[in-house]
Amino acid sequence: MQTSKVPDSKMHDTIKSVLTLRLHELKSSLSHHEKETTQLLPPQASESAYLRNEIETLEVEERLEAEEIQLIQKALDRLERGTYGTCLSCHKPIAKKRLLAVPETSFCKPCKTSGEPLRQRDGNWAY
Ligand SMILES: [Zn+2]
Numbered sequence: 001m002q003t004s005k006v007p008d009s010k011m012h013d014t015i016k017s018v019l020t021l022r023l024h025e026l027k028s029s030l031s032h033h034e035k036e037t038t039q040l041l042p043p044q045a046s047e048s049a050y051l052r053n054e055i056e057t058l059e060v061e062e063r064l065e066a067e068e069i070q071l072i073q074k075a076l077d078r079l080e081r082g083t084y085g086t087c088l089s090c091h092k093p094i095a096k097k098r099l100l101a102v103p104e105t106s107f108c109k110p111c112k113t114s115g116e117p118l119r120q121r122d123g124n125w126a127y
Pocket of ligand 1: 087088089090091092107108109110111112
């Protein structure tokens with residue numbers, strides 16, 4: 001892919017630091033949410049519709065954060081193994097622009113959005 005003149009190694013360094021930072025943020029946010037959920041959960045919690053809603057909201061956030069943590073850890077793992085930037089579905093390179101926009105992604109945009117084979121449009125990768 002010639003969408004960027006930035007060398008892969010340099011880009012990978014950038015992505016690695018972005019992902020590491022994001023991972024750190026998510027982990028501290030997640031543990032904070034877990035603490036909140038526990039604090040919000042007195043025995044009478046089921047009596048309170050407000051608290052139930054609060055807890056449900058927190059649980060949804062926790063789940064999303066946990067999922068993102070997994071994605072980021074997998075991406076960091078691929079960076080270590082040198083397989084980062086290759087689509088897990090079609091095994092073609094993922095557009096650098098997409099990697100920089102969504103660094104934890106495992107799939108190129110076409111695979112992610114449609115599941116169809118990779119398509120290239122006018123030399124630019126849609127993302
Ligand atoms: Zn793909």
